[in-house]
Amino acid sequence: MVTLATDRAADGLGEVVYEGVNRLGRDEVTLRLRRGGSDLFALERQLVRAGGVTLTQVFLVDAEAELHDFASADPYGDSLQGSYLALRQRYLSESGGRAAQRPGLAGNCLDQIGEIEHCRHEAELLRIARAVTQALGAEQYIFSWLVLDEKSGDVIEHRYLAGCDPAWLNKYIDHVWYMNDPLLEYAKRNVTPVLSSRLDLYSDAHWLATQAAAHGFRNNLVCPVHSGTGSVFVMLQASNAKRTEAGEEVLWRNRRSLRLLTCELLDWRLAGLRQQAASQFSLSEQELKVLRMVHDGGTAANVAEALGVSVKTVYGVVYPRIDNKMGTPNINKAAAMAVSSGLIK
Template identity: 30%
Template sequence: MEFSVDDLQNAADEMELIPLVKRTVQTYGADWFVFVTLHPSDYSDSRSTYRFLIGCRPEWCQLYNANRWYLTDPCLEYARSNTAPVLGSVLPVQTAGQRRMLVVAAEYGFRSFYIVPVHTSERGRIGILYLGSEQAPEQMEPRFHDARPFYRALAMELLDWSSGAVREEALQTTGLTHEELRILRLVKAGFTATDIAAELKVSSITVYRQFQRINEKLGVARITAAVKFADEHDLLA
């Protein structure tokens, strides 16, 4: 069963989305998938912008997190600066730790794997679709390659869905209003408080008060930090 864009985008939550995607990738030979979205500027230890859709063995994800492999994952490193899909056999691997991660991944269903990066803009969130198979690379990699157009389309749809979910979660959590988001967009565009006051036809004092309310909602000290948070959570798109 191939995926329907409408079905995918209308999935209410991960519980609806994951089985649909898993059944779909299995029709093209893959056994497992993981889809990750992140903001490319996020190199923090917490990786607070990372979001995962898990369609593989939970034991693998537990090991991945326990070993903090997200800090050195060669698949993520590749996807940050590349848009072309890559077969696991030719993925650049630099360190012993990265090689160890891939050895363990093979034990949990990713004996063969295919990495499909997706970027929608120069600085916005990116997505990485991991596809895994129990089959040997010489058997499975030609099938991955032949299905490349489908997997790229699927990755784009998953990024759209995930970005929307991140945005909705951030709006509900922070309570930012449309007016406050407009102010953040103006700050991101380089407007000063005086410029914003003129644009909104209010006083500079009013703008600074709005800055303070926004900062309080987001738990940050400066409006530039508020802009960074909003940008990382797709609120300024």
């Protein structure tokens, strides 16, 4: 378990200094500018589709030109022009118009990865991930946080920490290619790194072999890691545009370090969720113990024996108290929520 710095931001996402919400047909697009430290800013674009699927991109903003590049690559750019203009003005006001410094890798990759647990905001994660992946042979990367619908198995929440060409990720989302992504399908069911060339791409004309390659994703290493909850997993796609043999060789050689980076990014996110949930629900250690027992299949009789109370007290006092704190209709729902929020495993 990650020990967070005591001054970590409340949600780890950064202070919102601009937000613009736009209805575009049946979709909703929200643009946010977040401050992630004294000189760090992140652009967040969240798309909520009519069916409820949420896709959020987070990019580090070092200069005004990067906002222009992102807006130009947005398929809804014309409709969002007013929001992008307001966001740009806010960025210039908050940053003083100064481009942020791009420090190189301080120390070795393991040292940098070790700093992740002390990050207060996602913008700091983006800076470290960029430095580490580049040092390990990747020219671009996308770290994806993915939440599955427990019934259908479909991904209903995508959150991307992106160090890539914004035109590519916007195209990927706009064409709904996440519904036909062999890398994502592999990551759902596996936990070992793999090169995309070793996966079945259905055909030589698949978008991963043509469109993605045109945006610099010629060689891809995917590192999937699962959270243990069953409904949340992550994957790091590290890519370069080198000649295939050399490009794949450097990524494969560094697969263990890239997987370690993926694990640390996942742990950082889960630790933040645990911190939020613990603050929100104010559950005691005893109540967390009860939830773990219920999640593991324990009965009211098991709980009663563990707590030294009667079964009647479990049903009449212990379970209702937990349900009241968590706003759930029954203890099984409370246990499921505790798992999804990272309170218990």
